[in-house]
Amino acid sequence: xxxDLRRFxxxxxxxxxxxxxxxxxxxxxxxEHRVEAVExxxxxxxRRIEADFVLLAxxxxxxxxxxxxxxxxxxxxxxxxxxxxxMRTSIPHVYAAGDLLGPPLEMFKSRxxxxxxxxxxxxxxxxxxxxxxxxxxxxxxxxxxxxxSEREARAAFDDVVTIxxxxxxxxxxETPLPMAEGSMIYGFTLPERTGFQxxxxxARSRRVVxxxxxxxxxxxxxxxxHYLISRPGGITVDELGDMNELYISPDYFIGYARxxxxxxxxTSM
Numbered sequence: 027x028x029x030d031l032r033r034f035x036x037x038x039x040x041x042x043x044x045x046x047x048x049x050x051x052x053x054x055x056x057x058e059h060r061v062e063a064v065e066x067x068x069x070x071x072x073r074r075i076e077a078d079f080v081l082l083a084x085x086x087x088x089x090x091x092x093x094x095x096x097x098x099x100x101x102x103x104x105x106x107x108x109x110x111x112x113m114r115t116s117i118p119h120v121y122a123a124g125d126l127l128g129p130p131l132e133m134f135k136s137r138x139x140x141x142x143x144x145x146x147x148x149x150x151x152x153x154x155x156x157x158x159x160x161x162x163x164x165x166x167x168x169x170x171x172x173x174x175s176e177r178e179a180r181a182a183f184d185d186v187v188t189i190x191x192x193x194x195x196x197x198x199x200e201t202p203l204p205m206a207e208g209s210m211i212y213g214f215t216l217p218e219r220t221g222f223q224x225x226x227x228x229a230r231s232r233r234v235v236x237x238x239x240x241x242x243x244x245x246x247x248x249x250x251x252h253y254l255i256s257r258p259g260g261i262t263v264d265e266l267g268d269m270n271e272l273y274i275s276p277d278y279f280i281g282y283a284r285x286x287x288x289x290x291x292x293t294s295m
Contacts, residue, residue, distance in 0.1 A: 028175035034222040111153040113143035160252040172252035173236035183228045187294040189282040190224035206243030229292040232262040
């Protein structure tokens with residue numbers, strides 16, 4: 027996730043009075059017949075936190091044993107079935123799809139990997155690179171991103187510019203943008219909660235290489251934005267700025283690009 031995207035989400039959670047202990051380790055859960063407290067080692071030392079209940083977010087493990095017993099296909103270090111881009115396993119003519127393949131354990135990946143396997147079984151050459159898809163995070167906001175983060179882009183290209191709102195020189199509470207259908211009331215009363223958007227551009231080729239969004243109303247657009255930036259020719263900031271936006275939300279990226287698309291030498295915003 028882009029650093030600024032993560033920072034906005036974490037700060038927004040704290041604004042909502044969510045207590046976060048980063049870089050900490052739970053060492054013990056105490057209580058006789060129900061949870062009473064959690065003991066945690068933090069950067070400042072040990073802490074005891076009284077609690078009514080504890081949610082154990084331990085992750086997910088693959089349930090592949092029934093399949094492995096019948097067909098000993100290769101698995102990765104975490105136990106997930108390994109496949110190529112055509113969903114073929116290590117055993118000829120045996121395909122796998124869905125959560126057996128590992129993260130992201132999401133429905134859209136299961137649907138796409140399943141249809142990719144079916145097409146290849148039926149003789150149609152089809153590929154799916156499921157590590158290269160738009161991603162999202164479930165929080166109090168819609169959090170969505172596609173392509174490279176700013177840090178990844180600066181490691182890959184010599185000249186990178188970013189177009190973002192709120193701009194770096196403004197704190198989130200100093201502007202009501204970006205607003206969308208789900209955040210108009212925040213824009214007028216709590217502007218620090220409206221959202222955050224960033225477009226990352228390789229200035230030399232002028233290609234958009236990453237888009238990042240926190241807020242409401244933009245998630246649906248990312249499947250199209252991801253296609254545009256990841257296709258062989260990509261999409262330049264000039265082409266993006268030449269598109270027409272229909273309503274307020276994801277199309278802020280079009281408006282942002284329009285403000286910079288006429289520049290001979292691109293600069294950040």
